[in-house]
Amino acid sequence: MTGPTSTSWPSLRVSDWTDTRDTLHMWTQIVGKIRMAHTPLLNHWWQVTLYVSPRGLTTSSIPHRTGAFEIEFDFVDHQLRVRSSNGGVQTLALRPMAVAEFYAQVLGLLAGLGIEAPIRPHPNEVDPAIPFAEDHVHNSYDGEAATLFWRQLLQANRVMGEFRSHFVGKVSPVHFFWGGMDLACTRFSGRSAPPHPGGVPNCGDWVMVEGYSRELSSCGFWPGGGEEGAFYSYAYPAPEGFAEQPAGPEGAFYSNDFQQFLFPYEAARAAPDPDRAVAEFLRTTYEAAADLAKWDRAALEDNPFRWK
Template identity: 70%
Template sequence: MNEHNPTAPAWPALRVADWTETRDTLHMWMQIVGKVRLSLSPLVNHWWQVTSYVTARGLGTGAIPYGTRALDIEFDFCSNRLHLRTSDGGAGEVALEPKSVAQFHAETMQALADLGIDVRIQPTPNEVEPAIPFAEDTVHCAYDPDAASLFWRQLVQADRVFRTFRSHFVGKVSPVHFFWGAMDLACTRFSGRSAPIHPGGAPNCGDWVMVEGYSHELSSCGFWPGGGEEGAFYSYSYPAPEGFAGFPVGPRDAFYSNEFQQFLLPYEAVRKAADPDATVLEFLQDTYRAAADLGNWDRSALECDPDRWDALR
């Protein structure tokens, strides 16, 4: 079990190259759990019903409806257990330790069955290539608990700052949530206008999935374990307005990636900054301005002051 360490840096270092095998295995495990929620939950716009959320111990699904009961599933990176809980007091767990995706899949489905949860999930992962069926995947089998914990701690910091950024928007905006398809934490703002039909193109993912996800004009930001030596913060717009790629944004380490078609800010630049929170917020606000100003969003109607009631509290 990971013990509390008050002297540990809030923004931990974790080189992507040092945990790639664990990352890829954990990604597949997260897809299995995410697909359970997908299978049992009614559709919410932009697939918001399938995501996970940062918790005080890891990543959790929140309550999933199952008949008159509720189920939640949590990756606990403090105890290295997958916890499964039901509203009638049922509980199960799966150890997070070196094991194949096939074994994790079998153990998770058995734990669900033991709780009386009858669910079938899509048998293959999305947004990855190759898409090895979960029940046959013995390739991905690494799990470094320290690396998993460090990644979660990165997410804790990103989640906290994203929540501050989200609080300044009164228009339609997503929760801060974790998408298991691309393994990224995201928050998305919307202009209120519909968008052109998305062309799709994500590997092993139907184009119609992207059509739903990008049905309305948006500015999206997030964090994922790629794009930099220690991961990266990102921001993009759909559709990207003319001049978006050339819009000046801060901080100085931020740049537009032609490869990814979005702005990136390496995590290591944030971690080393004198004020990491301010560094991320500058990136988020500047890249949002690029989308909103160039796209002629009605900013006065969409933005708000989260401190507007402080004087009356």
């Protein structure tokens, strides 16, 4: 493992924590599905996501009967913490354990607080999709790696949040989708999009139709696509000529394999000003999508400092 946890833009090679990443992916799916079970549908599945918190990843407040509860991955003290509006708190130490054990333990924590968890108990967007209660394959947890990943997310969340502030049209929060294990933010033109063709492993095509029902430009960060993860940007539907557009800064490129622009995290981290480098990538790829598709940018964008 490289890079101290105090580094603002820490180094974390994907190959150094693949087993932990894949286990944590399954754990976040379990927690995300619990949020989904208790929260009414919002457009594009915005109700299912997790959010970067000062200590890890959280569901935020989940409605339950006349109260609420929250589940948080604490990657500082390495605990899963469930807090209820009735004052109850349950915790689980994050340590190497199989997904099956984590699943049983989480159900037990919720039961101790009187909370039901009627979820579909197997993962989405992966193949094979081992049912949670039977998954003894994914059983790794490197606490240092989990902390470094969270610190990567802290930086991505901050820079993407600033990018989001320049858009006054319909735009998603900066949120963590546990299906693909990525932090994402999506801007919308206001126009409808053709039905998405689907084809995502172990995920109903209707799920993708809802997610991509409006024309969009989406960006994010995920622990793949580069030696230390990558920032990405794509459009749906992709306007003609999108893949050929120039994208900054140096190191950014269009991936035919992923059908999107990528900017490896290690290139951002090594830049003289990582914030500026990532912001340039997000801006240039969005502008390529919006200009080619003739978005009404004057109506959709504004200066976030306009009242200063």
